[in-house]
Amino acid sequence: MTFGSDALGLPASGLPVLRDLIHERTGLFFDDSRIDMLAERVAPIVIQRGFRSFLDLYYLLKYDSRDAAHAWRLVMDALSVPETYFWREVDQIRAVVCRVVPELVRCGANIIRIWSAPCATGEEPLTIAMMLAETGWFDRASFEIHASDASQSAIAKARAGRYRERAFRALPDSLKEKYFVADGSEFVPVPWLSARVTSWSVVNLMAPEDVAPYLQAPIVFCRNAFIYFSPRTVQTVVATYAERMPTPGYLCVGASESLLNATTVFSLEQIDGAFVYVKR
């Protein structure tokens, strides 16, 4: 009981089928202990649309050929997890940049593609770009950094590139001064850093046709996404990665995530103290 959907006066009927539909289409899963959170997040969409129940929203998402796409965007925005920050779990990024990138260069890769998904409001791809810049790799090889998220609103914010103080809580001050300029109470990345991110896109990790182009990248950062997925969804998504990523392929997941039960194609390797799933 959190006074979320309860305070908004919506009956809980219809919530389980809505939960299952969102799971089926997006992979995001809200078990019974978190279904209140789902209700809180999507209740404003229900009310704004003039509906009286979650069931109405379920039918809109499932059957309305005219408005469903827009409604799905609203739902994804509501369910996105914007809470992230620069230099988060940076040891893994450092290990990839210092150990994996040299290996790929040695193997003759002309362009090294890196995909960051979900990238939320852009902190992770910009962190990767900063790390590549700090280690001098931009002068020695060509890179494409692709960033995507399922939330259109998150991608719009990432493109706009305006960050509040809270996003810098782990970034050393020297790097903040080097790569960001203040604009009022916010900070924006210096233009050449922003330009290092090749593309910002809205991508549903559950849609194979969406993810296929990005899985040409030998380095994929897919951190703190699987914790919101059901085990079944994790299996499905990882199977697509396993099938489509090149060999060698490096899949980085969050520190609290484990794919050991989800895949036998990727093996877990410790690279400079960081764990990375590797397809060889």
Place this chain on the structure above:
Amino acid sequence: MTSRQVGILTTDTDLVVTSWDDALSAMTGIAAEDARGRPLDALIPDLEERGLLALIREPLRSGAPQVLAPALHRHLIPCRSSSGDVDRMQQRVVIGALRDDQRTVGLAITIEDVTARVERERELAKALSDADPVARRRAIDQLAAAEPVEGLGPLAGAIADDDWQVRRAAVHSLARHPDLALVEALVSALRDSHRNFSVLSSALQLLTLTGMDLTASLVGLLNDHDPDLRLQVALVLGQQPGPEAVDALLGALDDPDINVRFHVIEALGKLSPPAAVEPLAAIAEGHDFFLAFPALDALARISDPAVAPRLLPLLDDEMLGAQTADALAAVGDEDVVVPLVRALDREGAPVSNIVDALAAIERRYQARFGAGDHVQRLVRESTTPSAAQRLIDVAPRASGASLRSLVIVLGWLRGPAVERALTRLLGTAETHHESIEAVVRFGPAMVDRLVDQLRENDPDTRRAAVVALGRIGDRRAVPALLALLDGDLDLQVAIAGALAHIGDPQAFRPLLALLGAEHVAVRHAAIGALNSIGHPDMAAEIEPRLESPERNVRESAVKIAGYFGFGECADGLYRRCRDEDETVRATALEYVGYLDDPRVMPLLLDALAHDTPRCRCAAVQALAYVDQPGATAALLGGVADADSWVRYFSAISLGRRADLSTVPMLHQLLTADDAQHVRVAAADALGRLGGEAAADALEPFVADADTDVAIAAIHACGAVDVEAVGDALRHVLKSRDPRRRRAVIDALVQWGREPAVARLRATASTDADPAVARVATIALAALAAHGDDVAKAAVAALVDLAIEPAHGADAIGALARIPAPAIPLLGEFLESRDPHIRRAVAAALDGLSHPTASAYMRVALDDEDAVVRQKAIIALARVGAAGLARKFAEMARDDAAASVRHTASSALRRYGSRDAEVSDA
């Protein structure tokens, strides 16, 4: 892919060829007319010399087919191979008896040219020795794609490969053909190569993948002289359910090698046989850490509560205390609660494990008996201040499930130190829910501390404190909550929710200020809170806001005015039905339906004719409640609207109006509308209308291709109150879709007639999906609330299910939910001759915690079955039934069964014994 070349010949019992097919002619160069009528040994002169004649005759004698393996015999008939080599081909020959009715009349012999396959297999076998593991894996893939010429082929050797990926590929390839050859290979691998880790792990993986039963082949190996082999065999037997494996493992508990015994205990834990309880308890009591540890783990898995008292002394064992607490979490009942709490007083006590155990027992009591508070009270009354401090001290180091248990248990205690500890934990994300529940249990005493938390920097702490203050509902919190109202969006929604729960008029004006908030969630939460407070100035404050220049304020004001139906706001409300803003207009149109005023109908009709789809939706929703002529006709117009959502809400409103004349139109919508959600709404409306015509309309759609439509039709059928829909629902119980079957279960409960019982009984027993079976079982308990005959049949069905091993626990759980009037129907089964039924009934009555159930339990104290008597004692002692001390004392002294005497003694101790005895007397 190589094409298979197979020739067939037949002979009579004298081995004279009776048929010779074209393939054989092509393979051997011998024409059919030259072969037929000649004895086989004349056609193949060296048969006798090669020792094949006896093998060929064997099926004539014994009937058992013979296989001539190419590796051993190379060929039956010498001839050129399919690959064109001049060498004689390699043949796989199968010789079987040819029977006519009951008589053997000759032989059928198939000859397959396997030369190419053997050569290919040889090449691939060579590749399996390649230094490159990728080449070896490729060879395995190719071997797996072809059927081996003999046995498992070269794949069997690959399970010992040095490379794990090669081994894995071999294991997965072999697992596709779980046959006798594989069993033999596995047993051989275990017997001969169990020291080779690669072979061993591959063999164990294969067992898991194939699920083959090797018990009979392995039991004998438990007596092998090699302890390593016995150890590995014990491990494998732990994966082989069945009495033979259990008996063998119980026998091996005396193995001279301690490592073997360790693995035998682990294996018994996996199989969890009740027969292992006694020997495992004895091992645990031996205090030998190496063996007691797995024994406690195994006992926890077996979950026999009778063993709990024997484990309690082990709580004091420094090495075994934690494991003992874990075991008690699984097997313990209320009798172990106080000893567990007392163990907290000991220096070095395994605090986290004890806390987990207490939380687990409380959860179980709450789930089974609704008696979690009993366990909480026992903990509260027996926890010393030093024990409470130990719990508090552990909190900073705990995380995850242990921290959740700790917060739960702290929530049962009292005292300032506990209050401080819980408030400190409020912002911890992983115990958010438990912390709030815990502090709420303290009630108003926590208000000051929680108000202090509102000043914390951490937003999660502030939010948790807001929620807790709302739940406690103490007005002293209101000023502090109001002071935070200009905080972030999440907090505003939570504060409005809390203020709604508290309902204090002080919050009235600050909440009014939120009616124009930008975010819809904040506005809605504020509206909810204002409606909950119901301030006397509300109408006066809302009326001018209906004319506010801010559209959000007007929309909020409309919702409040419409909700209360303030007369002084009616004019403003009607004006808002023509508001320039679509959202405000739609909201006003939706809410005017509640007003009894002649102006309503023209406004709604006008909106239906000229307004936007959203406003038309609002208008048809309002028409559900308008008590004026023409409302139904307007809705019938709505179901023809171009916008699917107008049709959807029109159908819903028609269902609410309950006008039977609209059945044909709803039937038409259900049949032909393009939009599935409109069809769903039509089905739902027909269910609300009810009656024969609605039932007729609905029945064909219970099997609709669209799942949502079908489920809506199924639910509606349950609601129409028509006898005939039972058959249509019965058919859907055969659906492959478990969602549809679950919908039928709901519908049958609502339908509520006696045939529903048999259908639910069958589903509970036979449905392939355990979740559906469980829902059907619970549904039977719901039917026990219906009329006499239905309730009687439902209880009988549940009792019947309760003695099925696979469904007993669910059925007993469901019986423990039947309503009080149905308890006598259950109690009657205590007169059954079948002790299994009486035990199940006693277990169910134990869960009911009702005076009527206790009355039956008193009768059960004299049951001829010891288990029933024991259950009755436990249940009556738990509810504290009066006047039983003398009876318990008699049973503790005289009962024929030791288990009953022991239970009665425990009950007497809990009863307070002597005082009760005196008052009894």
